Each structure stands twice: as structure tokens, then as C-alpha cells.
Amino acid sequence: MSAVLVRAEALKKTYGTGALAVSVLRGISLEVEAGSLVLLMGPSGSGKTTLVSILAGLLRPTAGRIELCGRDISALSEAQVAAVRRHHLGFVFQTYNLFPALSALENISEVLKMKGFAPREARRRAQDALARVGLGDRLSHRPGELSGGQKQRVAIARALAGDPALIFGDEVTAALDTSTALRVMDLLRAQVTPERAILIVTHDRRLEKYADRVIHIEDGRVVSTTEVAQQPGGLEAQP
Ligand SMILES: Nc1ncnc2c1ncn2[C@@H]1O[C@H](COP(=O)(O)OP(=O)(O)OP(=O)(O)O)[C@@H](O)[C@H]1O
Ligand SMILES: [Mg+2]
Structure with missing residues (x-):
């Protein structure tokens, strides 16, 4: 049994009040296992x-409960x-959210x-993380000098450098062409370990094959949850 890193129960979120209130989440429950x-x-x-902002503790729900890495963050x-x-x-x-004036290495080490x-x-970890994503030869490049x-x-290296249990991504491939997007997903997929989970928000169906589970939401509710069988050895081992 894997540890549950995210457990959300009956989450609701309403923006605004009175006549202007907009109910965006209408009772969402889900789990993400390590x-x-x-x-x-x-x-x-x-x-x-x-939803992802609420799961990551960046936004408070109107109602419901969230456990993050075993802690009830509502409390x-x-x-x-x-x-x-x-x-x-x-x-x-x-949109990457990198500091334009800092090198790749500094973007990570400063954080x-x-x-x-x-x-x-910080410097050692930043170097290691950049090597892990194949950018060991781009340490001093600024964002404007990178594709x-x-x-x-x-x-991704910045997210990995602190050795997080959970990585959250929002439309991480939306600004990339198809082959680059799929390579970025390969890289993210490779960062899943028995202790770590990754949750990615997307409306790109090409990404489904990288997932263990696909949760569809519509109008603030979960409409389906699909388990996807992953090949042992990963996608690169597939024909
Ligand atoms: N701070 C806010 N105040 C009021 N309404 C908001 C706020 N943030 C989002 N909304 C509304 O909540 C709804 C859901 O927005 P959200 O950004 O979560 O959608 P999304 O599924 O991420 O969409 P997209 O795929 O376009 O990024 C939208 O109708 C939006 O207008
Ligand atoms: Mg969005």
C-alpha cells in the first residue's frame, strides 16, 4: 500500500458573495498515492x-478537507x-516563472x-538537478538564452532540487510543440519514485499515456476517474 500524499474530501469553492457568488468546485473528493x-x-x-491551488495549500476552500503529506492542512x-x-x-x-536576470543555476540555487x-x-543541489534534466552544460545560461x-x-530541475514528495504542474506543456512537450512529460514521468507523486493539470489528451490515473472534472465535479496501466520499464520501452 502506497502512502496517500493528497487526500481531498468534499471540496467546495465559491468565489465572491451574494448575487455575484460563483460556485466553481461543487464537492470534489480525490486521492493521489505516492x-x-x-x-x-x-x-x-x-x-x-x-482545485490544484487548493490542493497545494495556496488557496483555502469554502468547504471540505485536505490532507497533504499526512497533515490536515485545513487545521x-x-x-x-x-x-x-x-x-x-x-x-x-x-510560463516557467524563471527570473530573467538569473542564470539557470542561480534560478534554482536562489530558491x-x-x-x-x-x-x-544550494549550489550543489542546483547543479545536480540541472544535470538530472540534461542541462549540465547550460548552468550559466539565462532564460532568454534557452529554448x-x-x-x-x-x-522542473528547480521543482526537483528540494527533493519534494509532491510535484504540482499546471499546463506544463501548453507552451511547447508536440515533440518537446512529450519529452518534458517523459522527464516528469521519470521523476516518479515510490515516495513521490506528480499531479498535472492539463486539457491535452496526448498526455494521458503518461498517467497512472486520469481524473476528469467538469463544472466543478469529478465526472470520471480512469486508471491507466503503465508498462514496466516506462514508455521508452514500448514499441
Ligand atoms: N479569483 C477569482 N475570482 C472569481 N472567479 C474566479 C477566480 N479565479 C477563477 N475564477 C472563475 O472560476 C472558474 C474556474 O477557473 P479555473 O482557473 O480554476 O479554471 P481552469 O479549469 O483552470 O481553466 P483553464 O483550462 O482555462 O485554465 C472560471 O469560471 C473563472 O472565471
Ligand atoms: Mg487553469
């Missing part, structure tokens, strides 16, 4: 970004939730220093 890659799919406006203060995020979570976004790592350790796929790999 060792799995889960895709959260649904049409534009269905509440995917809202924690903002500072305690921030500490869970800092120690256990990594994030990858559609690690903010998380509390000593400068030398879209390379920028996303720096962002």
Missing part, C-alpha cells in the same frame, strides 16, 4: 487551476501551510537559499 502520476483534465473554466495556520509547501512540494507552471539551504549546498523546452526543464 508512486503515481495523476492527470487532472477538464475543459477551460472547469475549475482545474482552482493549519498560513505559516504552517507555507512550511509544508516549502519542505514537501515542488511546482511547475506553463533553495530562500528555503533555508546554505549557499554551497522553451530547456526553460521548462530548468523549472
